[in-house]
Amino acid sequence: MRPTVIFDFDGTLALGDGPVRAYAACVAREAGDSRIVDDADDALAKIAAGESVFRDGYHAVAVAAANRGATPEMLDAAYRASRELLATEAAPISAPSGISAFLDALAPHADRYLVTNAPDVRLTDALVELGIDGRLEQVVTSAGKPRGIEAVVEDALTRGPVLSIGDIHEFDLAPAAALGADTALVGPAATRPPADVTMAAVHLPELYPAIQSWAARSARLG
Structure with missing residues (x-):
């Protein structure tokens, strides 16, 4: 039997608002409305x-953009464009302190x-930037959480206990x-964590x- 620790990426291993701000900028360009960037900054x-009801920055940007008239197609195109910038100067990220040694x-x-x-998309580059490349036994992208994490957890539980770590309770933990x-x-x-x-x-790093x-x-x- 061997335990498994499952990490989320954005907001857990990759810190900083750089990717979200890149997303907001890409949405603003797609929609032709620079006010989306200001709304995103406020959120x-x-x-x-x-003090926010939003799940995370991406959710906040999407809602702000939709309120400004951005279509789902615009949001999808902007998200894809923003991920092409991941771990560059246009969408910088940082690692939790001491994460390499911890892993x-x-x-x-x-x-x-x-x-x-x-x-x-640029995930390998991001893992290198964070100093955690080669330190993960499995990487699952486009997981489709919350439902998408279930199969991974079920499989891991056949080998031992599982600990799931993330910043969105609804998607990563529940x-x-x-x-x-x-x-x-x-x-x-x-x-204000849920009781469970x-x-x-x-x-x-506190954990x-x-x-x-x-x-x-x-x-x-x-």
Whole structure:
């Protein structure tokens, strides 16, 4: 038996508003309305302060753009264009402090997965930029969460306990918890976590000791 730790990407392993701001800029160009960028900036500030009903920055941009008349086709085109900029100066990202060493320390005790709704566009470049390339046993892109994480969790549970980590409870954690996985909520939403999460902290590095303990304990139990 071997435990599995499943990480989300945007907002969990890849930090910063760079990709979301790139998305807003691409939407604004598609829709021909620069006010979308200003609306996105306002929404991102509220999300950071924990004062927003939006799931994340992408959700905020999409709603703001739709309110300005952007069509679903415009949003899709803009999202694809923005992902072509991932991990460049136009859409910068940063890694959680100490993530490379943390993943290395986790390796003896658990498999490390990445499950993201993002497409496989510049993802390898992003993993290199974050210093985590070669440190993941499995990478699942275009996952279609929330439903899309279920098959990954179900398969991993056949080999041992699972811990799912992400910044959107509805997408990253709830489907996994329903199948019997443990969960870790990170990001602004962690200031008011649902009662059913296993652990929570605004910053992922705050959870490194708890995650390592979970993995070591789960490995021993297996």
